[in-house]
Amino acid sequence: MKILVVGGTRFFGIPMVNALIDAGHDVTVATRGNNELSFKGGVKHIVMDRTDADSVIRAVEGSSFDVVIDKIAYSSNDVKALLPNIKCDKYIQMSTCSVYAEDKPCINEKEFDAAAHPLVWADRTQDYGESKRQAERAVYEFMDADKCVFVRYPVVMGENDYTGRLRFYVEHVMKGIPMYVDDRDFAISFINEKEAGEFLAFLADKAVSGPINGCSRGTIKISELIDYIEKKTGKAAVYSNDGDAAPYNGLQNDMSYDTGKAKSLGYEFSELGDWIYELIDHEIAKVG
Known part of the structure; x- marks a missing residue:
């Protein structure tokens, strides 16, 4: 074509x-x-x-x-x-x-x-x-x-992401920079x-x-994302109402999407957990 x-x-x-x-x-x-x-x-x-x-x-x-x-x-x-x-x-x-x-x-x-x-x-x-x-x-x-x-x-997340949204969490945890996260318990969807x-x-x-x-199957909570960074780096997140506003603040509710239409065409998206932690490891290595 x-x-x-x-x-x-x-x-x-x-x-x-x-x-x-x-x-x-x-x-x-x-x-x-x-x-x-x-x-x-x-x-x-x-x-x-x-x-x-x-x-x-x-x-x-x-x-x-x-x-x-x-x-x-x-x-x-x-x-x-x-x-x-x-x-x-x-x-x-x-x-x-x-x-x-x-x-x-x-x-x-x-x-x-x-x-x-x-x-x-x-x-x-x-x-x-x-x-x-x-x-x-x-x-x-x-x-x-x-x-x-x-x-x-x-x-959309990946090694070539120029928005720096995932990097924000990694840098703030690893460097002890205070951040403002309005709610850590909302679950969110991504695609790689x-x-x-x-x-x-x-x-x-x-x-x-x-x-x-289109999106990966499954969701991740902001708290799960931050907990993983803390465990991998041995650093503790610093939370403050006066800290830097974190990406994904302002969510109203848990967020996910029906991809049945894509599946009916024969396309199956990956599991979120199959790639997001590897991506976080990549960001940790970049910051470290």
Whole structure:
């Protein structure tokens, strides 16, 4: 298949593009040209600003694609600049589980219906969840419902994670830096970077449409994460209401996601416990 990837040059975009190459697809990567391409096989490369309609038109003029995988749609205006100016049979948008209004166990895709959401044409705002809801909603202005897919992940973790959220806990425990954790007993879901990329690639030639959740099986409590770091390092976490605010503060409830739709396509996500402790060990070694 002829596939255009918009973005995808770092973090879980790299295993995604590598998986597309391994599957034998003809891959073109579109970027602003700021990052080096580091894929294990050959890809075509075009330079464009996906937020600028004229730039998109110049970059893809005369081309058509079987699939567009959009890794960096952060608002309705992002979609508006891209989709009317590109020819494709299927569009896969990297969305997020932040589109769901409530943190709770076993959230099903039906709990947010993008097609029914009021559309507002806007750039990205500080409300990440609403910006991504608008990015999903805008697609229906340009694509038939059976030709678009919205992949919803919780927090993605991995050795190449540039957000530093796991590193925060490791550094604060190992260095005795006070941190403010509002509730240590909430359970949270994650997905690892390799699977996050490979699942996107898996969907390229599958007969699927609409939203689809992806996450590792199982959850971990913040207290379990911190306890593991303490036991591995022999250091004790320092808690303080005046300490640095910890990632994942503000959770409303235990949080997990129904991945039955992905399983019905033949994709089984890994157990969280099979990889997260190894990742914590990696972060401990980095800090140590």
